[in-house]
Amino acid sequence: MKLVGVSGALAGEKTSLAVNDVLVAAQLIDSTIQTELIDLREYDVEFAVGAPLADYNQDTWDVVSKIASADFLVFGTPIYQASISGALKNLLDHFPENAFKYKVTGIVATGWSSNHFLVPEYQLKPVLSYFKGLVPTGNVFIHNDAFNLESDEIIDRNVTDRIKNLADEMIYLQRGINNR
Template identity: 65%
Template sequence: MKVVGVAGSLVGWKTNVVIHHVLKAVKEIDVTIETELIDLRDYQVEFVTGEPLAYYNQDTFDVVNKIQSADLLVFGTPIYQASISGALKNLFDHFPVDAFKGKVTGMVTTGAVEKHFLVSEYHLKPILSYLKGLVPTSNVFVHNDSFDDQNEIINEEVLKRIKLLATEMITLRK
């Protein structure tokens, strides 16, 4: 079984850190699970133009195929202007309608405004559901105050929610 985490930001580290913690929690539950972190700033994912996937650059092709080959997915995004990042939305636009059918698709968001915890439910979840992903009841929103100056999570409640999400994702998959 393979879990791919996608850090959907082109700047900053908070989303990457949270996704890393989710993947680490998955490995703590089951060491046989393979994990991979895709940080979108490490790839040149092209803007969607409506062409077949084979027409895009190698990075775009590789990222889309790595995600489609995973058994479980966890998507993370910072909240910008009360929505997901443009980089993550662009990535989603590369997938066909049934791309996540049979896959558990977890959600992680980070942001500076408490009310932005709703973005997971009202922006990200509809996209994952449209792509036929199975969305766990748990998701993780991490307020910027939950990080120290080195972007490490210092809030124990956040770490508990991360473990809860990892547990639910694995349970749903099994």
């Protein structure tokens, strides 16, 4: 199985590191899982205008293809103005309606305000469900206080445990889908 993580932040390290932590946790649970991190800071994904995918640049094509070929996915977003990042929403606009059918689609979100912990639940989860993704119950919101100020490493043990639980639930659900 291949697990692809998508970091929907164009600035900072926290979201990318959190998504990568899910990928690492998944490999610790099952070393046969292949992982790949797509950090949107490293790609020039064009603005979605409703054109066929072939009309977009190579980076857009590559990112969409990598995500489409994954067995399951984890999406990371910073919370900006009580919403998911525009970069992640733009990326998702490139996919057809059934893009994530039979795929588990986990969520990791980072933010400065604890008041935003439900943003992924109320904004990103419905979008992933629209694409027919199966969204786990154990998605993770990470307050910025959970990160080390100098290294951006997660230092909150509770958050680390929740990330491991998310990886475990995603693997369990995806295996169930694959074995049906």
